[in-house]
Amino acid sequence: MTSLEKIISKQEIEELKAKPLGGQKIEYLEQNDELINFFLLNDFNKYHIQQIIHGKNWKEKLEWARKNFKTVLEPMGFTGYHYSQIVVNAGWLEKLEWARENFEDLLKPMGFNGSHYSQIVRNADWEDKLDWARKNFKTVLEPMGFKGYHYSQIVVNAGWLEKLEWARENFEDLLKPMGFNGYHYSQIVLGKGWEEKLEWVCNEYKDSLMIMGFSPSQTAKIIKGKEWEQKINWIKNNYWPKDEEEKPKYTPAQLTKIITKKDWQQKLKNQN
Incomplete structure (x- = not known):
């Protein structure tokens, strides 16, 4: 067994060799016991290594980690996973240097971590x-x-500045009084159609799902992904039994669990 095989299986090594420059990358790792020992001692796993060597400047990324991770990033709470995510795209060296120079003094005091x-x-x-x-x-x-x-969730995708400005201008007056918090907001605006979702919450939540007992947390989960309008309409049309003396078939928690699954329509159809 080579040192590298302590982290990556033989089969996975062969698969990596088949990728562009894969043979060169694997050879570099196999001949560098000091680097492998660093990974083993600092809990870098095969996923982290694969991310680090993906794309350009892979040697520089490996060497930066070996020389600096233990003294620069680890004391600030960064892990191998965080490192692998930081270096995956362009500007990786500038991102690492920003963290080195600013993270401890600027972001950490506000509760930000490596993730x-x-x-x-x-x-x-x-x-x-x-x-x-x-x-x-x-x-x-x-x-x-x-x-x-x-x-970090609000700014991860497109439209991040508009999402922040919406929160600045509206959250305190419109969403917070209905029980929504920062986590709920970050989930609602994570994907596409976030403006329409926020408009629905502001205009309709109080008179529909809130009356039915759906909490802000459950509502945020329901409208987080695709088909959110269909899900809302299903709840509005089907949640209350036609016989007013009957109780709903599901609690809000039970229905939220079902309706947030990929095959939610089929599951509801099968259970009715």
Whole structure:
């Protein structure tokens, strides 16, 4: 057994060799016992290594981890997973240097951790996202109960600035009085159609799902993904039995669990 096989199986090594520059990457790892020992001692697993060597500058990414991870990132709470996520896209070295120079003093005191940082910097506009957090998180979002995790979810996809501005202008007056918190908001705006979802919550939640007993948490789960309008309509049309003396077939918690699954329509059809 080679040192590398302590982390990656023989079959997976062969699969990696078949990828572009795979043979060169595997040879480099197999000939570098110091690097493998570093991975073993610092809990880097095969997934982390595969992410690190994917794409360009893979040697530099491996060597940066070996030379700096233990002294720079680990003391701030970063793990191998966080490192592998930070270096997966362009600008990886700048992202690592930003963390080295600023994370401890700027983000950590506001409750951000390595996981949040790796999410924030994963996609485009990462410098602007960090700058917004530095300038506004403490005064805008934190007083409304938002945490670092919520921020990292809000900014991970497109339209991140509009989502933050909506929260700044509307959350306290429109959503918070109905029991919605930062986590619920971050889940509602995570995918597409977030503006329509927020409009529905503001205009209709109180007179529909709220009356039926669906909590903000359950509502956020229901409208988080695709087909959310169909799900809402199903609940509005089917939740209450036609006979007013009968109780609903499901509790809000039970129905939320069913309706958030991929095959929700079939499951509901089978159970009726």
